[in-house]
Amino acid sequence: MDTIQLPHFTTKRSIPIAAIEYLEAMGNYTTLYVVGQKPLLVAITLKRLEERLPNFLRIHKGTLVNPAHIIAYRYRYVESPFVELSESRQLSISRRQTRRLRPQLASHNRALAALPIA
Template identity: 35%
Template sequence: MRVLIVDDERLARAELRRLLAAHPDVTIAGEAANAPDAIDQVAQLRPDVLLLDVQMPGASGFDLLLALDDPPEVIFTTAFDRYAMQAFEVNALDYLQKPIQAARLAGALQRAAQRLAVHQPAPALAPRQLFIRDGERCWFVDVGRIRLFESEGNYARVYFDGERPLLLRSLNQLEERLGPRFVRASRQHLVNLEHVRAMTPGDGGTLVLELSCGTQVEVSRRRAAALRAAGL
């Protein structure tokens, strides 16, 4: 398991290195002192797990996650109680308050190994999960749980489970990144084919997709022709 340490405090990074030395199955891929450096290292090193401080100068740990197209698993490490609820809302592996206890870190690493073991490989270049922040709420969302993206200007509304937060990504950006399981139904909608339970003819050569939640999405005539040509 490859870990990237992200913390603006040199002593905090050194302490994490000391604690991680007790785990022979963990490789420290690198360390970063700020969000921009971490973004570069995630792209270059492709770590499995981030040990991520929440509050750092310039950009927070949450800002870092928003900048990543495909964030690794995350264990938050911070001295600030007021971030605890937000950290748990994002469904991170764990939230470790400084000074970090060896037993708590060991438990978080064990959960990381378990989660990594069950994930199926994603298509080449396609993200496995997205990090979404809407106001004070945050989520890590497996891409397969997302039924639909709906364009709202420069944002996309994301439909998964019972949630519908806004994501600062355009549909064009998402379509390029998400791979073949998502199809562009229209200028307004990007649909996960795995959540389509029925496809019926619409007016004027269009199609109507019925999603697993009951939502109906109309596919434009031009895009309907492309879907039919692809055998869908």
């Protein structure tokens, strides 16, 4: 599945999954942050979108992140752990999720460190 169909007012909008940076809950609505576009508000709960986007990581009660856009993960020597996204955004990770996500994010950091610097 390369795209996801989402209701947008009276139409359905097709969004490429790879372009979604992260999603943020707002009650019964969700805000999608898509690379190169304005945030998009849709009338679907974050929980339902999490079911449709199984590869995304829940870093907080109200936040899902596309791991493809994570460029760094910081949990040492900082007051609260966070992920840094490719658009220079930092999203905090809840204490509850830190332990569960640490192995996934640490392996992601190792993979990033192995990439040659251009």
